[in-house]
Amino acid sequence: MKTKVIDELLNNPISPSNDPVDPAVPVDKWRDRREGDFYIDDGRMGFIRKNTDRKTGKSTEIMTPLTHNFVSVIKQQLILDDGLRQEVAFEIATKQRWRGELPTINIPASQYQAMAWPLKHYGGRAIIESDQASPRKLMTAILILSGDIPITTIYQHTGWRIIDGYYRYLTGSGTISATGLDDKIRVELGEGHMQNFALPPPDQNPADKAQLLFGLIHLAPKNTALGVSLFCAVTRAVLGECLAIDFSIYLVGQSGSQKSEAAALAQACFGEFDARSLPGNFNDTETVGEIKLHRAKDGVFVIDDRAPAANQAEESRQQTKSDRWFRGVGNQAGRGRCNADMTVKAAYFPRCMIVSTGEDLPKGASLLGRMLVIETKRGDVNLSALTGMQFLSRRGDHAAATANFIKWLAPRLVDLKKRFPDLVRDLRDQALSDPDKFAQSHPRAADIYASCYAAADIYMEYCCDINGISVIHATELMETIDTGLKSAIRAQHQYQKANDEVERFVALLRGCFASGECHVVSHLNQGPPISNAHTWGWRKAESKIVIIQDDTVEERNATNFGRKDLAGRGQLIGWINEDKEQIWLEPESLFKTVQKFASAQNDPILMNKSTLWKRLLERGLLAEFDTDKNGVKRADVKRSVDSKRPRVLSFHIELITKEWAEDE
Numbered sequence: 001m002k003t004k005v006i007d008e009l010l011n012n013p014i015s016p017s018n019d020p021v022d023p024a025v026p027v028d029k030w031r032d033r034r035e036g037d038f039y040i041d042d043g044r045m046g047f048i049r050k051n052t053d054r055k056t057g058k059s060t061e062i063m064t065p066l067t068h069n070f071v072s073v074i075k076q077q078l079i080l081d082d083g084l085r086q087e088v089a090f091e092i093a094t095k096q097r098w099r100g101e102l103p104t105i106n107i108p109a110s111q112y113q114a115m116a117w118p119l120k121h122y123g124g125r126a127i128i129e130s131d132q133a134s135p136r137k138l139m140t141a142i143l144i145l146s147g148d149i150p151i152t153t154i155y156q157h158t159g160w161r162i163i164d165g166y167y168r169y170l171t172g173s174g175t176i177s178a179t180g181l182d183d184k185i186r187v188e189l190g191e192g193h194m195q196n197f198a199l200p201p202p203d204q205n206p207a208d209k210a211q212l213l214f215g216l217i218h219l220a221p222k223n224t225a226l227g228v229s230l231f232c233a234v235t236r237a238v239l240g241e242c243l244a245i246d247f248s249i250y251l252v253g254q255s256g257s258q259k260s261e262a263a264a265l266a267q268a269c270f271g272e273f274d275a276r277s278l279p280g281n282f283n284d285t286e287t288v289g290e291i292k293l294h295r296a297k298d299g300v301f302v303i304d305d306r307a308p309a310a311n312q313a314e315e316s317r318q319q320t321k322s323d324r325w326f327r328g329v330g331n332q333a334g335r336g337r338c339n340a341d342m343t344v345k346a347a348y349f350p351r352c353m354i355v356s357t358g359e360d361l362p363k364g365a366s367l368l369g370r371m372l373v374i375e376t377k378r379g380d381v382n383l384s385a386l387t388g389m390q391f392l393s394r395r396g397d398h399a400a401a402t403a404n405f406i407k408w409l410a411p412r413l414v415d416l417k418k419r420f421p422d423l424v425r426d427l428r429d430q431a432l433s434d435p436d437k438f439a440q441s442h443p444r445a446a447d448i449y450a451s452c453y454a455a456a457d458i459y460m461e462y463c464c465d466i467n468g469i470s471v472i473h474a475t476e477l478m479e480t481i482d483t484g485l486k487s488a489i490r491a492q493h494q495y496q497k498a499n500d501e502v503e504r505f506v507a508l509l510r511g512c513f514a515s516g517e518c519h520v521v522s523h524l525n526q527g528p529p530i531s532n533a534h535t536w537g538w539r540k541a542e543s544k545i546v547i548i549q550d551d552t553v554e555e556r557n558a559t560n561f562g563r564k565d566l567a568g569r570g571q572l573i574g575w576i577n578e579d580k581e582q583i584w585l586e587p588e589s590l591f592k593t594v595q596k597f598a599s600a601q602n603d604p605i606l607m608n609k610s611t612l613w614k615r616l617l618e619r620g621l622l623a624e625f626d627t628d629k630n631g632v633k634r635a636d637v638k639r640s641v642d643s644k645r646p647r648v649l650s651f652h653i654e655l656i657t658k659e660w661a662e663d664e
Contacts, residue, residue, distance in 0.1 A: 029073045029146075030095050038141040039063065043097030045071050045145065047137050066138040068127035069097040070118070074146040078106060082156040083297065084346035092117075092142075096125050115139055154186045158197050158270075159297030159351065160241035160413065167413045169238070169298070169406045172198030172271065176403055178411040189295050193279045196271040197299060199403040200396055206404035210468025213269065213401050213459070215389050217480060219262060223380040225491070226251070228484030229372060229452070230266040230355070233300055236455035237270075237353035238406055240298040241413060242420040246370070247448045248326050248354035252361055253376035259357045260304055261390070262381055266355055267302045268393035269402045278302045282358075286324045290334060293325060293350035301350075306358025312602055319606075322362035329354055330370030330444075364606055365499045369442040372452070372488055373495050408462050416458070423454045438486045441493035449489050456481045501607040502615045508594045508605075510656055512570070513537050518593045519568035520583055523575040523641045528566045530578060535657060541567035574648060575641050582623045583656070584639050584648035587613065613649065624650040 032041045037048045046065040052058070071094070078089040088109040094102040102125060107117050115135035118126035128134050143149075155161065155170050162168075163185065168175035172195060174183035181201040189197055203209060213234060219227035229249050236245060251259040264275040273279070280292055280303040293301055303325065309315035328334060334347035361373065392398055409416065427450035431439040439446035460478060463469040469477075497503060512518045519537025522529055528538045571593045574585035591609040598604050605612070613635035616622055626637045636647040 029093070030071055033145070035144045035147075038137075038144050040071055040145060043069070043071060043095070045138065045141050047141065064131075065129055066131075066134045066141055068129055070102075070122070070126040071095050071097075072118070072126070072142050074142060074149050075104065076150045076152050079151065079153045080156055081153055082295065083161075083351075084294070084348065094118075094122060094126060096122075099125075102126070113139055152186065154188050156188060156190070157295040157297045157351075158187070158189065158299050167241075167410050169199075169410065171403075172196070173200065176202060176406045176410065178407065180407065181403070190292075193273070193277045194292060194295065196273050196277060196279070197296065198271045199406070200400050202403045202407040203400060206401075206408070207466050207468035209397055209401040209404060210463045210466060212392060212397055214477060215385065215392075216265060217477065217484075219265070219382060219385055219389065220376075220380045221382055223374075223376065224480065224484035225488035226262060226374050226376055226380060228481050229374050229488060230262060232452035232456050232481070232485070233266050233353050233355050234269045234402065235405075235459040236452055237300045238298055238402065238409065239416070239420060239455050239458065240351060240353070242416045243424060243451070244332050245351075245353050245451075246330050246332060247444065247451065248329050248356060248371045250326075250361070250371045250373045251355070251357045251376050252359070252373060253380075254359060254378065257376040257378050258381040258383075258386065259376045261386060262376070263302045263304070263355050263357050265386075265389050265393060265398070266300050269398045270299045271399060272396070273302075274390070274393070275304075278304045280304065282306050282318055282321060284321075286321050289321060289325050290328065290348045290350070293328070293352055293354065294334070294348040296352040299352050301352040301354055303354060303356040306356065306360060306362070308360045309602075312599075312604075315602060319363055323364075323367060325350065325354065326356075326362065326367055326370055330367075361495065361499070363499060363603070365442075365496050365501065368492075368495050368499050369444050372448050373492060374488055375491065404466075405459065405462055408466065420454060420458065423457070424450045426450075427453055436486075438490050441489065441496050445489050445492055449485050452485055453478075453482065501605060501612065502619055502621070504598075505594060505605065505612060505616075506621070506655060508598050509590075512593055512597050513656060515597075516569035517597050518571045518573045518589075520574045520576045520585070521568065521572065523577050523584065523639070526642055528568065529576050532657070533566055536576060536583075537569050538566045539569050541565055575639075576653070577639075580623075581653045583651050583653055584641065585651065586646060587636060587649055590649065616649070621655060622650055623652045 030040070030043075033039065034048070039046050039048060041063070044065050045067045046063050049062045049064050051060050051062055053060070072092055075091045075093050078091055080087045080089055089106050090109060090112055091104060091106050093104050096102055102122055105117065105121050111117060115128065115138060118128060128138060158170050158172075160167055161170055161175075163175065166177055168177045168182070168185075170185075170187050172187050172189060174181050174187065175185045176182075176199060181199075189195060213231060216231040216234070217224075217227045219230065233249050251263055253259050260275045260278070264273055264278060267273040267278060279296065279301055280289060282303065282305060284292070284303075289303070306318060306322070309318055324335065329350040332349055334349035336347045337345045339345055361368065389398075424447070428446045431446040431449050439449055457478065460469070460474040464471055464474055513536060516537055516539055520529070521527060529536050571589055573589040573593055574583060576583045587609065591612070595605050607615070617625055617633060617635045622635060624637050626634045628634055635649060637650055638645045639648050639650070
């Protein structure tokens with residue numbers, strides 16, 4: 001280090017106060033200078049250590065390098081805002097000694113102090129001096145030598161947000177408000193396809209593109225519910241600020257039914273997406289999925305390809321993800337967790353319209369009640385219409401149509417936050433009182449219908465207001481939308497019935513008897529029933545038979561049952577009282593047998609047994625029940641069998657011998 005430079009730095013320190021900067025002239029952030037006890041000199045950063053002579057008392061200053069071959073400065077302080085929390089980060093620029101600038105990096109403030117980031121991001125290109133105090137002093141040196149650090153807010157989610165007193169819609173390209181697109185506000189959504197969430201500037205003449213979204217309605221003439229649901233997904237998504245979205249749309253069908261391509265058209269209304277660049281899939285972890293769904297606020301978010309699982313472990317993982325994501329939408333709640341210091345973390349929950357695709361449905365009637373399931377078949381989608389819409393999507397026309405709608409919504413959003421929920425409630429009440437009873441499949445069905453129809457109605461209002469469509473045409477389209485939605489809502493009954501755990505349990509119990517997995521004995525003599533013994537798990541006896549009872553395997557002679565020609569098969573689960581036409585089933589053995597039978601089909605019962613018994617009681621499927629001293633009904637009753645009084649579940653024999661009526 002040259003003596004002249006040392007003297008200049010020590011004796012003539014440069015600071016903002018004595019070295020005023022002309023705003024019109026770019027500041028050389030790498031220039032040699034001193035700020036307090038820290039300096040930059042010859043491509044290195046250092047600390048000025050003061051040394052006092054004990055004899056003379058004279059103090060001298062010694063320049064001690066902190067870095068070996070680089071200089072770093074903070075370009076700006078970032079406030080990362082994801083809608084739930086704000087995190088501070090630093091945007092750091094680094095220049096290697098003699099070789100030029102290195103890539104700019106963003107470091108969370110919580111990680112900055114440890115000073116591990118130079119090695120992590122730059123390796124040997126940024127070496128800190130070996131003195132033990134160097135990292136700690138370098139941390140302060142960079143802060144001080146960076147001077148006046150500007151502060152920038154980076155939003156990490158899409159959707160509506162009040163900024164500077166006005167509602168603005170955040171997207172990857174900036175914000176859209178009543179005045180158009182503002183690209184000065186930064187929105188960064190993370191890596192991968194999340195970066196594709198970016199809307200173009202709204203058009204000066206929005207009427208030209210207003211009708212483009214109607215192409216979704218006519219996408220599948222053979223299955224109107226498919227196109228209508230996708231159109232409603234787009235229009236309902238951008239109204240999420242007016243009323244929280246508490247349901248999802250699920251397209252289910254065999255491979256080749258174009259369900260992913262169709263879902264991608266709805267996704268393309270929010271950015272540069274296609275079927276090969278969708279933002280979510282079932283390979284994402286639960287936590288990653290939750291963060292993505294939280295960031296895609298007021299937009300469509302496609303989760304693609306729930307394929308049939310190859311084994312029970314994979315099926316369990318997919319079911320766990322489905323529960324977390326789809327139930328999170330329905331409940332508008334995330335998973336609460338704590339930091340290491342036991343403070344509560346922000347709970348991320350979905351704030352978007354999920355459109356999911358799969359060859360198989362998630363399990364559970366409760367979960368399916370939070371979805372609008374649309375079955376797709378090969379041939380439903382008009383391939384010519386699909387190709388035409390894909391061309392428009394690649395050109396950005398559908399995203400532009402959405403941007404135009406958002407611009408129109410911006411100055412009206414305050415009013416719509418009051419009007420839209422009222423509209424949904426009125427439509428829900430009408431659906432519940434409809435004489436056709438199309439919304440009786442689940443308590444949430446009427447809400448889903450009303451929410452979709454109301455969103456479509458607002459879009460028609462927008463189109464008429466900008467003269468993009470005639471009132472007559474809008475009325476015709478709303479009739480088509482109404483027909484498609486009602487068709488979809490009616491179809492939910494079959495999915496609810498197929499996934500109702502009570503109905504599944506009874507069907508499995510019948511299967512257990514029919515396949516010889518279990519049997520019951522007469523409550524009088526512990527032998528085979530007098531009539532229809534085959535129905536109750538009895539088969540032609542061999543000379544020796546195996547009996548399984550209470551996990552004990554025992555080999556007996558067939559004659560022990562009083563009839564040499566019959567023997568009970570599988571697990572003994574209870575007794576039959578033929579006089580009362582009832583079967584009394586021991587709860588533990590019953591549940592174990594049925595669960596084993598279900599698990600062998602790779603489809604276990606998800607409800608625990610105590611809840612299942614309560615559901616059987618609520619449905620009126622138990623022949624008898626008890627009441628405790630507090631007047632609370634209990635499913636199991638005491639019955640006298642074989643000199644004992646066990647607690648059993650009592651069923652009418654018709655539960656096994658006859659099919660349920662369709663209206664049950």
